[in-house]
Amino acid sequence: MYLEISKKDINNELVQKIHEISGQNVFDCYQCGNCSSGCPVVDYMDITPNQVLRLSQYGSIEEILKSETIWVCSTCLQCSTRCPKGIDVAKLMEAFRTVNLRDGVGVVDPDHLEVENKDELPPILLVCAMRKLTG
Ligand code: SF4
Ligand code: SF4
Structure with missing residues (x-):
């Protein structure tokens, strides 16, 4: 059983910003783990790509913004091609980097x-x- 949560449950400005930048709906993720299992650099990440999706669903964007993961991501697109829900995970990673870079971080x-x-x-x-x- 997975968590019953939807976009309307989250009133979080950062979640909305990530959605606007990436165009991706993190609530489509059902945690199959395909993105993480195919990621060539997952061993160097402190949170895995599917965990990034889960934290996003919880609205825990700050935790993602502070992670090494978004910088370790090499934008290889492997996760995006493997996602059965059509989520472009690489675009999400880029959106997190963009939010940081706009604040002068990184x-x-x-x-x-x-x-x-x-x-x-x-x-x-x-x-x-x-x-x-x-x-
Ligand atoms: S785009 Fe980034 S997160 Fe996705 S598989 Fe490649 S390195 Fe991993
Ligand atoms: S492959 Fe797609 S549905 Fe599966 S955990 Fe990753 S983002 Fe979620």
């Missing part, structure tokens, strides 16, 4: 990278970071 500033030998970093790494982490 933004990469190339002039202040805290890494040694910055000049030896592959250019593609910097390009990807700029695209993913500048909002």
Whole structure:
């Protein structure tokens, strides 16, 4: 048996914002776990993709925004193609990152990278970071 909960039960501004940005209805998720079982980087996450969906249904968006998971996600789209309910989980992950980036959380500033030998970093790494982490 899974939790009987619906969008009307949640009066949470952040849940609405995530919905607006991603276009995804988290209440469609029935916790089959397909997204997490196919995620290539799930071992590096502190909460799994299906847990992200469950926390979203509970309105616990702050917990997701503080997680490592949304940054570990590589946007490979595996979860989105595996979801039997048609939920684009990768888009949700992006929506959480977007909310943080709009608040200045996680933004990469190339002039202040805290890494040694910055000049030896592959250019593609910097390009990807700029695209993913500048909002
Ligand atoms: S898009 Fe992100 S959450 Fe989904 S399978 Fe890929 S790495 Fe995992
Ligand atoms: S695959 Fe879809 S329905 Fe299954 S747990 Fe993930 S988001 Fe929910």
